[in-house]
Amino acid sequence: MTLAAASDTTRRRGGVRALWAGNPQAVVQRGLLAARSSSWIVVLSGFFEPVFFLASMGIGLGSLVGDVQTSAGLDVPYAAFIAPALLAVSAMNGAIYDSTWNVFFKLNYGRLYEGMLSTSLGPLDVALGEILYALLRGLLYATGFMIIMQVLGLNLAPTAILALPAVLLIAFGFASVGMAITSYMKTFQHMDWINFVLLPMFLFSATFYPITVYPEPVQVIVQALPLWHGVELIRGLTTGALSAGMLWHVLYYVVMIGIGLVFTTKRLRALFLD
Amino acid sequence: MSDATRTHPSLDELRAEALEWGRKPRARGSWYVTEHMVRAMRAYGWTIVVGALGQPILYLLGLGLGLAALIQTDIDDGGRAVPYLVFIAPALLMTAAISVASEEFTYPVMAGFKWRRYFYGFNASPLSSPQIANGVILGATARMFIAVAAYYLFIWVFGAVPDPSLGWIAIPVGVLAGVSFGIPLMAYAASIEDDKGQFALVQRFIFMPMFLFSGTFYPLETLPGWLQWIGWISPLWHASELGRMLTYGPVDGAAAGVHLAYLLVLAAVGYLLGRRIFERRLAK
Numbered sequence: 397m398t399l400a401a402a403s404d405t406t407r408r409r410g411g412v413r414a415l416w417a418g419n420p421q422a423v424v425q426r427g428l429l430a431a432r433s434s435s436w437i438v439v440l441s442g443f444f445e446p447v448f449f450l451a452s453m454g455i456g457l458g459s460l461v462g463d464v465q466t467s468a469g470l471d472v473p474y475a476a477f478i479a480p481a482l483l484a485v486s487a488m489n490g491a492i493y494d495s496t497w498n499v500f501f502k503l504n505y506g507r508l509y510e511g512m513l514s515t516s517l518g519p520l521d522v523a524l525g526e527i528l529y530a531l532l533r534g535l536l537y538a539t540g541f542m543i544i545m546q547v548l549g550l551n552l553a554p555t556a557i558l559a560l561p562a563v564l565l566i567a568f569g570f571a572s573v574g575m576a577i578t579s580y581m582k583t584f585q586h587m588d589w590i591n592f593v594l595l596p597m598f599l600f601s602a603t604f605y606p607i608t609v610y611p612e613p614v615q616v617i618v619q620a621l622p623l624w625h626g627v628e629l630i631r632g633l634t635t636g637a638l639s640a641g642m643l644w645h646v647l648y649y650v651v652m653i654g655i656g657l658v659f660t661t662k663r664l665r666a667l668f669l670d
Numbered sequence: 671m672s673d674a675t676r677t678h679p680s681l682d683e684l685r686a687e688a689l690e691w692g693r694k695p696r697a698r699g700s701w702y703v704t705e706h707m708v709r710a711m712r713a714y715g716w717t718i719v720v721g722a723l724g725q726p727i728l729y730l731l732g733l734g735l736g737l738a739a740l741i742q743t744d745i746d747d748g749g750r751a752v753p754y755l756v757f758i759a760p761a762l763l764m765t766a767a768i769s770v771a772s773e774e775f776t777y778p779v780m781a782g783f784k785w786r787r788y789f790y791g792f793n794a795s796p797l798s799s800p801q802i803a804n805g806v807i808l809g810a811t812a813r814m815f816i817a818v819a820a821y822y823l824f825i826w827v828f829g830a831v832p833d834p835s836l837g838w839i840a841i842p843v844g845v846l847a848g849v850s851f852g853i854p855l856m857a858y859a860a861s862i863e864d865d866k867g868q869f870a871l872v873q874r875f876i877f878m879p880m881f882l883f884s885g886t887f888y889p890l891e892t893l894p895g896w897l898q899w900i901g902w903i904s905p906l907w908h909a910s911e912l913g914r915m916l917t918y919g920p921v922d923g924a925a926a927g928v929h930l931a932y933l934l935v936l937a938a939v940g941y942l943l944g945r946r947i948f949e950r951r952l953a954k
Contacts, residue, residue, distance in 0.1 A: 438867035441874040452882035456892045461740050588717040592724060599732025609739035 415520040423525020446482040468637030479550040480634040481603040484626035491567035494530035495574035519664035527571045534567035553636020566626040569649040572656025579663035597623045692796035699797040703805020722817040726824045759830035760913030761886040763821045767844040771852030774810035776869045779859040799949040818844035837917040847909030850933040854940030860947045880904045
């Protein structure tokens with residue numbers, strides 16, 4: 397300990413240096429190594445959830461609903477309407493799962509972060525590393541889903557390819573906030589509350605029907621929630637109805653990422669270093 | 671002092687006394703285990719309450735009302751046209767029971783055998799292994815009943831039950847749906863020695879497809895033929911069809927009999943299997 401403290405004072409001086417060793421890739425690497433021993437079927441299975449939803453809703457409800465008008469005023473088939481939303485939802489779910497349940501176990505049972513923080517890694521390295529690892533998984537799911545969308549003809553414009561970076565942005569936002577919140581959770585029962593937040597967001601964020609079916613005050617609430625911004629952003633990209641207003645969605649996530657990262661770093665520092 | 675004066679009881683007397691103490695648990699053992707399971711649920715009591723009340727509200731508002739705004743015309747369900755909300759309400763009720771089953775018949779069973787090993791504790795007492803299985807089932811049934819009853823009241827208040835005179839029977843049918851899905855699941859859970867995320871797979875590859883392809887959100891006939899079989903084997907579809915007959919009719923006796931029989935057979939086969947697996951594993 398004294399040796400570590402001594403090297404700290406020589407190599408890192410104040411400010412962000414105390415939090416950051418510039419080595420989040422070590423944390424990512426550890427995640428990949430550990431993933432080898434986990435069940436790959438379980439990891440892979442996360443990909444199927446949005447696919448099942450798309451098949452069920454797209455085929456079944458699609459024939460009942462017909463065309464739907466997007467917020468940009470475009471009439472698109474129902475499957476093309478919900479597919480981008482499901483992509484955003486799977487980005488959210490993947491990121492939240494990795495940054496809550498996984499982090500919860502590592503934090504409270506595996507005592508993994510304690511170990512990491514007693515090396516040269518700082519809390520920001522750990523936070524960023526875990527989040528980047530969560531993004532890898534998100535990227536994997538999103539790429540698979542995009543291929544399916546392409547095959548089914550649900551990508552209506554070439555800008556659809558931009559949905560991939562957009563998915564990463566969304567996942568980054570949810571992962572960084574999710575990890576910060578998880579640091580407060582002490583028991584399994586606390587973890588159940590995550591579902592109570594995610595389910596309404598999933599159902600109400602203009603996922604399965606346009607937001608215009610709601611009365612005005614409800615619309616305002618929905619628009620304050622992060623998932624709605626993600627759905628709108630990706631839907632704009634895959635349907636090709638671009639507008640400058642979409643930058644607001646991007647900004648929303650940039651702010652969310654910033655807040656989440658600062659928050660997580662502070663929490664890890666308070667839990668393990670102070 | 672009193673110890674010294676008392677004569678030592680003979681082996682037969684001791685045996686008789688032990689049997690006397692064991693008699694009550696022998697007779698009521700299932701209920702003792704049920705009590706344990708229900709008491710253990712208090713650890714997540716809030717989750718149960720919020721889940722039982724919150725989920726129906728969310729699904730009904732989110733899917734029922736929202737989609738109803740898109741699907742303006744009535745749903746044609748086997749000759750009878752009903753508003754979309756009325757169409758999906760009974761299916762969502764059955765889903766609520768089955769989702770409780772997918773929780774209560776998985777992790778608590780795994781905990782009893784492997785993580786906290788309380789089943790072995792029960793088994794060391796006069797409780798028999800079938801009684802332990804019964805207790806798990808009854809405990810879960812109690813929770814399912816609460817969830818389904820709350821759901822029913824909610825859809826009834828919401829006006830999604832046009833025919834309340836028969837509609838309330840959807841509550842026991844809901845419990846049956848949960849049991850017919852849950853007991854076979856319990857048998858499977860009891861047979862798992864190593865936790866490799868099997869329950870996550872059950873959730874993704876059995877529960878989710880069942881929920882999505884059982885004619886929950888639209889009549890099963892809407893799906894192409896090569897997908898309809900999922901509904902035919904799924905307890906959710908059979909239960910939803912029963913629920914629809916009961917909440918808005920018309921009741922078709924023959925069809926209802928088939929649906930009911932299918933659910934009962936699933937539960938019974940699952941029970942026989944589960945009992946054997948419990949007995950074998952606890953005897954190890």
